[in-house]
Amino acid sequence: MxxxxxxxxxxxxxxxxxxxxxxxxxxxxxxxxxxxxxxxxxxxxxxxxxxxxxxxxxxxxxxxxxxxxxxxxxxxxNSLVTPADHVLLALSGGPGSRVALEFLREIRLKAQTDLDASRDQGTRVFGLGVVFVDEAGAQSSSQNSEHNVEEISSIVVSENERPVPLHIVKLQDVFEDKDLRSSPGLDEDVGTRSPEERLQELLGNVEDVTGKEDLVSYLRMQVLQKVAKEHGYTKVVLGVCSSRIAARAIAATAKGQGFSFPADIQYVDSRWPVTVVLPLRDCLARELDVYCRLANLKTVSIENTSFSTDKSKSINEISQVFVSLLQEQNFSREYTITRTMGKLKPFDFNTPPVGPIEVALRRRKGIQTPTIAANEVPDLLCPICSAPLDTRDFMNGGAECSAELSNGGEVPFANDRDDVLGSSRFPDAFKSTCCPSCSFQIIPKKGIKAESMYKILPEVMKERAVTNIRDRQSWMRSRIQEYLLPDDQD
Ligand SMILES: [Zn+2]
Ligand SMILES: [Zn+2]
Structure with a gap:
């Protein structure tokens, strides 16, 4: 042909x-x-x-x-997958991740065949596993859960003579973290509730429909990270394509996430414990969709977790519809959005890792390898959505912290993790370390809902808040230090 x-x-x-x-x-x-x-x-x-x-x-x-x-x-x-990697693909059942699964299998099979032919003992082929996050627990009616899991399993376990491991997890598994100790502020009754009940209650505390949807996506990422860490994976592959990025860009603009948004749309995102990569970033949803049908790749259409029958209440939904409409009229419009977004400055943790070959090449050409650690994680990430925090927000949140500092010099608050979590000031301090979007759309304004929310948050989010509070306090201290006279000077 x-x-x-x-x-x-x-x-x-x-x-x-x-x-x-x-x-x-x-x-x-x-x-x-x-x-x-x-x-x-x-x-x-x-x-x-x-x-x-x-x-x-x-x-x-x-x-x-x-x-x-x-x-x-x-x-x-971008060195998204190297032979040394153990790759975990997040399969949603949609065309993006379905195509990613097919291509990863293809590339792996080809690499294995080449390797077998060359009998090179020193080289290896990357490992591959698949994870499916069942989100049915986020909705009160979860009757399709079993069916979805069966359909997903049939894709992964199918024909293939070299089956890849499939991890089926639930969204509420985010509450089952063996590595972390339970919090001091955790009520007895919260502790005895099942993860599914905790998930329902957590989401129940969020009033905004968009906020609920976003929280589900943040919890999903935490669950993916949990699986990846527990099973020794080194990369998490998402099937996010150009069209999804375009819709997200519109939504992020409306949500006031302009500062952190560039972090979410790069090929590499190493702010997570296990690096997240987007190899389909340049493909359109339409191409992926048509390819699945032409190549008879089975997809599973799983309904998005939806918290309102009125679609106009969700910024995510409205943005999606808006971009699809633009796309119908002229399909290069999606590219216009993503190309414009591509001009935004990414963060240090979005820099692709520099491999040994690249380093040698640069040295030969006389190009200096940057001395800053390429994958350095910024000091502060929002405990809920992991967005990098703007220094200005950081300063605003620091007002309370500086009050603590001026109150007796030593910081009584963040010295001990349990003190921080058990403190009656934790809810306020927690909120002050979140990004503006989460503070507005997810965290309830004071009252019973707010209190209940802090108690029920997954440990991984609370731990992040404690780290933020500590880092902020030492940062504030270092700022004050500049204006202090050294001890030996009168
Ligand atoms: Zn052709
Ligand atoms: Zn946030």
């Missing part, structure tokens, strides 16, 4: 498809597609032989070549 010739898409030039393999979309391609389609309707614009279906410009083989090429470029350019 002509489409296997390796021409066109792999070249990185305008290739007549939605996007070329260079990783960044080319704007001139839309015209190419329309022109070529005009010549031979119903025939693939790339190989010009195979028929197309579903009104898509490419045949299945060419679409595969195109998507794999973008996937591999993202992976190789």
């Amino acid at each position: 002509a489409c296997n010739s390796g021409q066109g898409c792999g070249s990185g030039e305008g290739c007549g498809t939605n996007s070329c393999a260079s990783g960044s979309p080319c704007s001139r391609e839309d015209d190419t597609v329309q022109l070529s389609s005009a010549v031979k309707p119903g025939i693939c614009v790339k190989c010009k032989e195979e028929p197309t279906s579903e009104g898509f410009e490419l045949c299945c083989t060419c679409l595969h070549t195109n998507l794999v090429s973008k996937f591999k470029t993202a992976v190789n350019k």
Whole structure:
């Protein structure tokens, strides 16, 4: 078949498809597609032989070549997966993660075959596992849970002669952390409640529909991290594509997450204990969707966790609908949004790791490797959503902290973790270390709901707050230190 010739898409030039393999979309391609389609309707614009279906410009083989090429470029350019890695793919059942699973399997199989042929004892092939987070516990009616799990299992365990391990976990597993001690402020009755009841109560305390949805996604990431850590994985792969990023960008703008948003849309995100990577960042939802159907890849449509029948109450939902509408009219609009977002400055923890080969090359070329640790995690991340905190917010939250400092010099508050958690000031201190978006949309305004919320939060979030409070106090102390005279001076 002509489409296997390796021409066109792999070249990185305008290739007549939605996007070329260079990783960044080319704007001139839309015209190419329309022109070529005009010549031979119903025939693939790339190989010009195979028929197309579903009104898509490419045949299945060419679409595969195109998507794999973008996937591999993202992976190789940014060292997303190396032979030493043990990769955990978060499978949602949707086309993005489904395609990611297929490509990771393909690349792994090819690497294994090459390795077997070369009999090179020193090299290895990356490990692969799949995780599915069952979110049914977040809703009061969870009747589809079993069915969803069966469907997901059938995808992972299918035909393949080299099956990969599948971890099925529940959203409420975030409350079962063996590594962490239980908090002093935890009520007896909270401690005896089942994780599912705690999850329901936690979400019940959040009044805003968008806030509830976001909290579910933050809990999901914590559960993914938990599984990855417990099973020794070194990378977590998410099937987030360009279209999802575009919708998130609109939503994040509305939620006031402008400062931290660039952190969420890069190929690499190493602010987590296990680094998160997005190899499908340059693929469109439409391409992935069509490919799944053309290649007969089974997907499972699991309804999003929804907390209101009125979709207009969710910023996430409205943004999604808005971007889909733009997309229907002109599909390069999604790229316009993501390209604009791509101009935002990422954080240090978004820098791809520099491998030994790269270091050697740079040395030969006389390029200095930056001395700052590339993956240095910033001091403060929001305890709920893990967004990096703006120094200005940090300063605002520090007002209370400086009052503590001025009150007797020594900090009585953060010396001991249990003192911090047990303190009656913990709720206020906790809120002061959260990002503005979480403070506004998730944390209840004072009262019974607020109190109950702090008691019920997962330990991992409370621990982060304690770390933030400590770091802030030592930071404040260091700031004051500048203005103090040394001890030996009168
Ligand atoms: Zn073709
Ligand atoms: Zn936050």
